[in-house]
């Protein structure tokens with residue numbers, strides 16, 4: 383069976399993707415520095431799949447160690463998740479973000495060049511689009527300046543990958559995630575924020591369970607039906623499955639270009655208040671929220687045109703916003719009962 387390297391494999395999207403890969407019979411090698419995840423996730427992955435991935439605790443910014451890894455292991459494809467992802471933090475500490483997210487990518491690609499490797503998947507983000515007026519947004523849209531250094535590392539990361547692929551033999555795909563949420567149906571893995579989260583879904587579940595007293599809806603005077611921002615919320619298990627489709631497209635040489643980009647979204651936008659209503663209806667919990675000021679850097683509305691991923695990857699998001707909220711709530715309750 384093929385060996386797949388998953389960087390950031392103990393993290394949120396990485397752990398869900400590892401589960402899907404193991405279930406399909408792939409051998410998974412995880413590299414993670416555990417800066418924002420826990421090693422116990424490996425046990426949960428084993429509980430779900432009956433298989434333990436290989437694990438190496440390593441910082442991808444350490445070039446020598448990255449080279450040594452590839453010298454000693456035959457890797458058929460890499461899915462590169464490992465990165466910092468807090469938008470606000472990236473505004474406060476831009477160099478930390480540029481160093482971590484870009485040096486790690488350059489090190490991996492240098493190893494790809496040196497060892498003549500093939501098949502590289504890059505975790506990108508809809509934040510590369512910045513503020514856009516034509517919606518839904520497709521992959522050919524001209525990119526605006528990202529709203530944050532975090533978004534910029536994704537935009538620059540895509541360019542680094544594209545430029546590197548142009549002068550090498552290998553192929554790659556960048557997947558632009560819209561707003562991932564939810565957790566595995568087993569509630570054994572999910573989003574595990576080591577510091578207080580800023581993303582809507584964990585903020586909602588933490589408020590509902592009482593970890594936070596209340597939450598704020600950031601602005602209700604936008605040009606949208608109820609005045610709150612619109613996003614394309616997509617279930618993390620749908621995202622994980624898209625990675626299987628993308629990695630198999632590369633492994634089976636089905637790609638039409640050496641470098642391809644796909645949106646991963648549902649194609650449907652929901653407002654913040656709709657997301658809150660969905661949570662309240664599936665959980666039966668009344669959320670303590672208030673309307674507050676707009677948050678700096680928020681785009682007003684964005685949702686994906688998913689045609690390209692649907693036709694080329696043969697993949698379509700299947701799980702609803704209700705399912706995102708239901709599984710995220712089950713996960714939050716599980717964390718409360720067994721915080722280990």
Ligand code: UD1
Pocket residue numbers: 467468469507508509510529533559560561580581582583585597598599600601611612613654677680681684
């Ligand atoms: C942004 C990026 C996304 C990136 C993610 C990483 C865009 C369009 N999206 O997501 O690519 O992966 O950060 O963290 O740039 N909200 C509240 N109250 C809260 C929290 C959020 O009202 O306490 C609202 C926000 O104003 C926003 C929506 O919920 O309208 C979603 O926010 P969030 O979950 O933080 O994601 P984005 O900012 O869309």
